[in-house]
Amino acid sequence: MNFNSLEFLVLFLPITFVAFYLVPMRLRLWVLVVASLVFYGASGPEVLVAFLIAILWGYGTAFLFGRWPRAVAIVTAISVPALFLIMFKYLGFILDTVQAQPETRDHFWLFFSIVLPAGISFYTFEIVSYSLDVADKKIDPERDLLRFTSFATFFPHLIAGPIMRYADLRQQLQALSSKPVLKPNIVSALKFLSIGLIFKIFVADFSGTRVAKASDLPLEQISGIDQLTEIAFWSAQIYYDFWAYSVMAIGLGRLFCIELPVNFREPYLSRDPREFWQRWHITLSYWLRDYVYIRMGGRDSYVRNILIVFALVGLWHGAGWNFVAWGLYHAVLVILYHVSAPAWDRLPRPIAVAATFTLVSFGWPLFFLSLEKYVTFLGHLVTAAPWQTSVYRIYDWVYLAAVGVVIFGTRERNWLYNEPSSRNLVTDSSYVAAFLMFIGLLSISLSRTFIYFRF
Amino acid sequence: MLTIEPYQRRWLLAFGATLALLLSGAVVLSLRLPSFREPAFNFYAMQPGQIFNVYGLTRRQEGSVKLGFAEAYPAPEIAAYGNHIIAFFGADAFGRPEDAEYFFNYYYANLSLPEIRRYLLRVAQRNHLPKRLILVQITPPNADNGGFIIDRGNELPPDLLLSGREDGGDSGRLLPMVALSWELVSNWLHEILNYNTVIMSLFQHGDYEDRTLSPANCHDNPPTWLRRLPIGLQTRLGTYGGLRCVPQLWSGALRRDGSQLVLGPEKRTPLVQNESALKEADRALQTGDEQKIAQEMQAIDGIGRRHGVKVVFIVPPVYETDRRDSVVNRILDRALALAPDIAVVDHRAMHSDPSLFEGGIHASPQYYRVLAEELRQRGLVN
Numbered sequence: 001m002n003f004n005s006l007e008f009l010v011l012f013l014p015i016t017f018v019a020f021y022l023v024p025m026r027l028r029l030w031v032l033v034v035a036s037l038v039f040y041g042a043s044g045p046e047v048l049v050a051f052l053i054a055i056l057w058g059y060g061t062a063f064l065f066g067r068w069p070r071a072v073a074i075v076t077a078i079s080v081p082a083l084f085l086i087m088f089k090y091l092g093f094i095l096d097t098v099q100a101q102p103e104t105r106d107h108f109w110l111f112f113s114i115v116l117p118a119g120i121s122f123y124t125f126e127i128v129s130y131s132l133d134v135a136d137k138k139i140d141p142e143r144d145l146l147r148f149t150s151f152a153t154f155f156p157h158l159i160a161g162p163i164m165r166y167a168d169l170r171q172q173l174q175a176l177s178s179k180p181v182l183k184p185n186i187v188s189a190l191k192f193l194s195i196g197l198i199f200k201i202f203v204a205d206f207s208g209t210r211v212a213k214a215s216d217l218p219l220e221q222i223s224g225i226d227q228l229t230e231i232a233f234w235s236a237q238i239y240y241d242f243w244a245y246s247v248m249a250i251g252l253g254r255l256f257c258i259e260l261p262v263n264f265r266e267p268y269l270s271r272d273p274r275e276f277w278q279r280w281h282i283t284l285s286y287w288l289r290d291y292v293y294i295r296m297g298g299r300d301s302y303v304r305n306i307l308i309v310f311a312l313v314g315l316w317h318g319a320g321w322n323f324v325a326w327g328l329y330h331a332v333l334v335i336l337y338h339v340s341a342p343a344w345d346r347l348p349r350p351i352a353v354a355a356t357f358t359l360v361s362f363g364w365p366l367f368f369l370s371l372e373k374y375v376t377f378l379g380h381l382v383t384a385a386p387w388q389t390s391v392y393r394i395y396d397w398v399y400l401a402a403v404g405v406v407i408f409g410t411r412e413r414n415w416l417y418n419e420p421s422s423r424n425l426v427t428d429s430s431y432v433a434a435f436l437m438f439i440g441l442l443s444i445s446l447s448r449t450f451i452y453f454r455f
Numbered sequence: 456m457l458t459i460e461p462y463q464r465r466w467l468l469a470f471g472a473t474l475a476l477l478l479s480g481a482v483v484l485s486l487r488l489p490s491f492r493e494p495a496f497n498f499y500a501m502q503p504g505q506i507f508n509v510y511g512l513t514r515r516q517e518g519s520v521k522l523g524f525a526e527a528y529p530a531p532e533i534a535a536y537g538n539h540i541i542a543f544f545g546a547d548a549f550g551r552p553e554d555a556e557y558f559f560n561y562y563y564a565n566l567s568l569p570e571i572r573r574y575l576l577r578v579a580q581r582n583h584l585p586k587r588l589i590l591v592q593i594t595p596p597n598a599d600n601g602g603f604i605i606d607r608g609n610e611l612p613p614d615l616l617l618s619g620r621e622d623g624g625d626s627g628r629l630l631p632m633v634a635l636s637w638e639l640v641s642n643w644l645h646e647i648l649n650y651n652t653v654i655m656s657l658f659q660h661g662d663y664e665d666r667t668l669s670p671a672n673c674h675d676n677p678p679t680w681l682r683r684l685p686i687g688l689q690t691r692l693g694t695y696g697g698l699r700c701v702p703q704l705w706s707g708a709l710r711r712d713g714s715q716l717v718l719g720p721e722k723r724t725p726l727v728q729n730e731s732a733l734k735e736a737d738r739a740l741q742t743g744d745e746q747k748i749a750q751e752m753q754a755i756d757g758i759g760r761r762h763g764v765k766v767v768f769i770v771p772p773v774y775e776t777d778r779r780d781s782v783v784n785r786i787l788d789r790a791l792a793l794a795p796d797i798a799v800v801d802h803r804a805m806h807s808d809p810s811l812f813e814g815g816i817h818a819s820p821q822y823y824r825v826l827a828e829e830l831r832q833r834g835l836v837n
Contacts, residue, residue, distance in 0.1 A: 006644045011637070021457045044741060092735070102780070112782055113742035116735055181456045187466045216727065420462075430466045434473035442481065442650040449737075 001042040002159070003248045004200050004447045009193075012039065017255055021182070028176045029150045032256065036153035040118065047117035050088070054081045055152045058127035062134045062141035070135060077131035085124045087111045093319035119159040121316055123152055125287055130166045132291055139167050147173050156252035160245045162263040162283040172258050185254045187430075188420075192251025194433045195416065197440035200244035201447045203403060207237035208448060210399075214391045215368070219376065224384040226391040227377065229400070234364040235357075236403050239268065242281065247416070262417070268360075268407050271352040272344055273333035276360055288312060302338065307331045317367070322374065326366035333359055353408070478648075484656040485647050492519040492612070495527035496663050501711040503553045508666045510704040511659055513651050518563040518610060521713060525561055525578050533558045533836060534585035536574060537592025538566045538603060540771060542707075543813050545714030548823035549836065553711040559585075560713035564610040567603045568593065568751035573611060575758050576618040588835055589759050589766045593748075593787070595803055598773045598816040600733050601740030601783035605747050607638070609645040616642060670716075673700035717813065717820060729775045730815030733783070740786045748790035752797050767798040767835060769826065772805040774812040779803070800829060 001008050016035040023031055041048040061077035068076070086094075091111050095104065105112065130151075133139045142148040151169045176182070214222050214230040222230075246263040253260040267280035277285045288309050296305045307328065314327020337344055344352065366374050415427045426432055459467070491512065501507070509517045535544050539562060546558040566574065571591055578584055594603040616639055646652060708716040752768060759766035770787070778784065784803065791799055802822075805811055811822040830836045 006648055007637075007641050010644055010648070011640060044743075046741070046743070110742060113786060115738050115741040181458050183458055183460075185463075186459065187463045190467075190470060430469035431473050434470045434477065438474055438477040438481075441478075441648045442653060445645070445649055445651070 001039050002449055003245065003252070004197060004444060006441065006444055008039075009197075009441065009444075013252075013255075020256060025177055025180055029146050029173065032155075032176075033146065033150050033153055036150070036155040036158060039155040040153065040158060043118045044115065046114050047120075050084050050117055050120075051123065051153075054084055054123065054127055055149055057081065058130055058152070059142070059145055059148045062131060065135050065141070074131065074135050077135070078128045081124045081127045084117075085120055088114065088117055088120055090315075090319045122161050122163055123158065125163050125284075125316075126152060126165075129163070129287060129291060133166060139170070142166065142170070147177075154253075154258065156249040156256075156258070157260055160242070160249070161281070162246065162249065162261050163287050164260070164283070168261070169258070176257060182257045184257050189251040189254040190437070191427065191433050192247050192254070192416075194436040194440060195427065196244040196246075196248035196251060198436045199240050199247070201440060201443050204237050204239075204241035204244055205446060205448050206399075207233040207240070207403075210392075210396060211237060211368075217391065219380045219384075222380075222384070222391050223388045224381055225387055225389045227381045227384065229389075229392045229396060231361050231365060232400050233396075234368070235268075235361040236400065238364055238367060239264070239407075240403075266407075266412055268357050269353055270356050271347075271349060272337045272341075272356055273330065273359065274337050276356055277330070277334070284313070284316070303335055306334055306338075310334070320370070322366045322369060322371050325371050325374070326363050329363045329366065330360075481653050482647055485649075485652045487656045488513065488516065488652065488659065489662075490519055490523075491516045492523035492526070495523035496520050497528060498524055498555050498559065498709075498711055498713060499528060501555075501667060502669070503711060504671055505667055505669050506705060506708040506710060506716050507663075508661075508668060508704060509707050509709060511655065511661070513649070513655050514564050514610065515612065515646055515652075516655075517707070518566075519612065520709070521561050521563055522574070522577075522612070522615075525574070525583060526581050529583045530561075530578065530585040531556050531559050532586050533588040533590065535560045535562065535590040535592065535769075536566075536571050537562050537590075537769075538564060538594060540594055540598060540816060540818070541592045541769070542715035542817060543717060543820050544818075544823045544826075545710060545820060546712040547820060548827040550827075555712045558712055562592070562713070562715075565603050565608045566610055567607055568605055568748065568755065569607055570611050570615075572751060572755050572758070573615045573618045575755060577615055579758055579762055580618070584759075584762050584764050587764065588830075589764050591755055591766060591768050593752075593768055593770045595770055595773045595816070596740065596783035596787045597733060597775055597778050597781055597803075598731060599739065600731050600737050601744075601786065602737075604740065604787070605744060605751060606739055609642045611642070613639050613642050668700065670700075670702075670705065673702075726774060726809055726812055727815040729778070730773075733778065733781050738783060740783045742786070745786055745789040745793055748787065749793035752790070752794045756794075756797050765798070765835065767800060767830070770799065770801045770803055771818045771822065771826075772802045772811060774809065774815050775806045777806070798835075800826065802826065 001012065003009070012035070016031065019035070020028055020031045037048065037052075040051060057080040058077065061073070064073040064076060067073075087108075088111060091108055095108070130139075130148075134141050142151075147170070148166075150173055151164065151166055154164075154169070157164055211230055211233045214226050243264045250260050250262070261283060263282050265279040265282065267276050270276040270279050292312060293305055293309045296308065298305065310327040310331030311324055312327070313330065314323040314325065317323045317326070347355070365377055369377060414422075415424045418424055418428070496507065498507070507520065509520070512520075533549075535541055535558070541560065541562050544560050544562070546552060546554040549558055551557050561574075563574070568591075575584070575589070575591075596604065616635065705716055706718065710716055755768075756766045791797075791801065802825075805822070805825070811819055811825070813819040827836065
């Protein structure tokens with residue numbers, strides 16, 4: 001099930017909300033767990049079973065720390081979730097890479113034929129982080145299986161993050177089952193839901209359809225300006241797809257008195273590639289920093305560690321060499337910034353922001369194109385007739401300009417994350433929120449699955 | 456229990472009232488739309504060469520034109536049931552152009568096998584099944600990455616969903632009842648909460664008579680002033696202005712035998728090989744679906760058997776490179792192996808000849824002549 005579906009917004013969510021606040025407080029977590037399993041189970045019973053096994057494994061193995069040797073306990077704890085991730089997500093990539101014979105593939109038919117479990121990369125990282133935090137004695141193993149399960153399954157962050165740490169949610173979950181009366185911030189929840197839905201449909205998905213206008217054609221039929229426009233649409237599509245999901249997730253969390261962290265902090269306003277990763281998919285960046293980069297020595301072997309971490313970032317995003325290349329492309333950008341920081345930091349802010357945005361944008365096609373096609377794509381950009389546009393029209397550029405105004409000309413602290421005391425006349429209006437929700441509901445048939453849905 | 460501050464309470468009241476008002480408006484508007492199902496349109500009464508223009512109809516209405524016809528009038532000797540994949544399957548494939556009394560194509564939107572079963576049950580209840588042969592199209596897996604084979608798209612009117620109950624014998628069991636109720640509500644929501652329904656309810660006009668026309672008599676149209684406008688504007692003005700003879704409006708128009716009008720070469724979309732990229736993330740079939748597909752095929756075959764009509768399943772080809780090893784293709788292979796007694800014409804291997812295609816996933820009239828010839832050789836048609 002997806003946030004941008006009528007079934008979710010009109011049936012599942014209201015039913016869950018009413019049930020959550022009607023039951024006695026000791027049953028609230030049960031309502032969340034059952035609802036989340038229904039939400040996830042809509043993808044199929046096989047993936048639900050795999051998910052439940054991973055949760056139970058993470059829960060059970062946490063008690064091995066202190067009893068078994070640390071390294072053995074860590075390997076044991078992360079083995080099953082990691083194995084599921086490898087088998088479901090990376091098996092095809094591995095077999096392709098080693099050029100396995102069809103007979104070899106047939107042995108793994110079960111894993112190939114099950115659709116990639118939604119959100120597997122997210123929940124695997126959450127369970128692994130829990131195990132490592134217990135190993136590091138940052139948290140105690142959770143004895144309450146219901147609370148642990150509600151952490152792993154909580155549907156607002158289940159499919160596409162943010163990647164939560166148990167320490168961030170434990171107290172909030174505890175409060176749900178101990179406070180007789182809850183005070184949800186329903187106003188901001190509905191505001192976030194309606195804005196997220198509108199941006200998903202009318203920016204992310206619309207940009208996706210405009211990308212397809214050029215990407216469906218042979219390269220020789222499109223010009224350089226068409227390609228640059230296509231890249232701009234890709235930049236809008238990917239960002240607002242992730243952003244909209246995260247904003248809706250925050251809103252959904254608030255409906256149930258759970259505060260989820262902000263995962264995207266205006267990343268296209270970053271001054272440099274390193275800052276970009278402090279603003280883009282923040283919970284993933286911090287996860288890799290805490291559990292990979294620092295454990296490998298951090299700045300002691302900066303270049304090596306950055307290359308490894310970003311190769312992992314690429315692989316986490318998708319099982320393919322194009323994703324690895326995308327990760328390494330960002331590693332190179334970060335390293336280049338690292339060595340040129342004194343000069344880069346002297347650039348005027350608008351130029352630094354424009355340069356960072358341009359460099360990041362040129363990486364996005366790797367999300368959608370194979371490595372060979374990406375190279376051909378760039379080659380065509382250099383050699384194609386630059387200005388004879390054959391695909392895009394003036395209204396495409398007007399649209400992109402409008403999106404650009406929102407990205408570069410507004411600050412989210414003024415219209416989205418503003419305090420109740422400084423209300424925004426438009427985005428905080430109940431009438432506007434209702435109208436946006438109505439338009440969003442009517443237009444859901446135009447919407448597509450979130451890009452991160454099967455990550 | 457929850458407590459809401461006074462400011463939030465006022466905000467929520469305004470939000471709820473506004474949303475309720477807007478949603479009520481959408482419901483009222485959607486109720487204004489004619490169903491195009493009753494009274495039924497009679498394709499048999501069309502003259503050869505005439506078309507039924509579907510431009511400006513919602514998907515549900517477009518399907519209802521044929522559903523109403525199927526309910527009100529007996530099917531001919533041979534009938535095809537499926538979705539847009541077989542849109543260009545006409546009676547000319549059998550050498551009898553537009554002979555609706557011999558062959559009719561009941562293709563409808565994006566119907567999948569469970570929906571076709573329900574459709575056929577309704578037709579069978581009315582004793583309007585074809586006399587000799589039921590052809591049921593299975594969406595080729597590589598056309599839509601396994602989509603529209605067993606997954607449902609909320610395409611049928613709600614009353615047809617209930618037809619499935621009578622066949623399944625699930626009426627007394629809790630889970631199927633919950634699933635059916637969910638499906639009914641979901642079906643209704645998708646029809647009501649749809650921008651197309653709302654827009655069309657404001658602008659749509661044109662009854663059966665207006666929509667039936669002969670392109671041959673349209674040589675003086677569209678008017679010169681209209682032809683000078685951009686095509687997009689011509690289309691909109693034509694739709695909302697009731698201009699019948701604007702060729703741009705004939706996309707999807709139906710012929711007398713239920714098949715879709717083949718547009719001239721200048722209006723065709725380019726033929727794209729491997730139109731569906733078969734991305735893993737979009738895959739719509741997975742392990743376990745083999746059984747569901749086989750069960751649906753057996754249930755559909757059972758409808759034919761009960762009424763003494765032969766059922767043959769068709770898997771048309773897709774214009775593609777050799778992608779027989781795709782996961783979705785292999786799942787269909789396994790499903791077909793689970794139903795060895797069912798008659799299937801599987802033409803997925805005919806994927807490389809461009810003349811057999813009208814679009815990347817739509818077979819051409821030329822293909823249907825090949826299909827008809829095979830049916831003839833098997834002794835299924837004369």
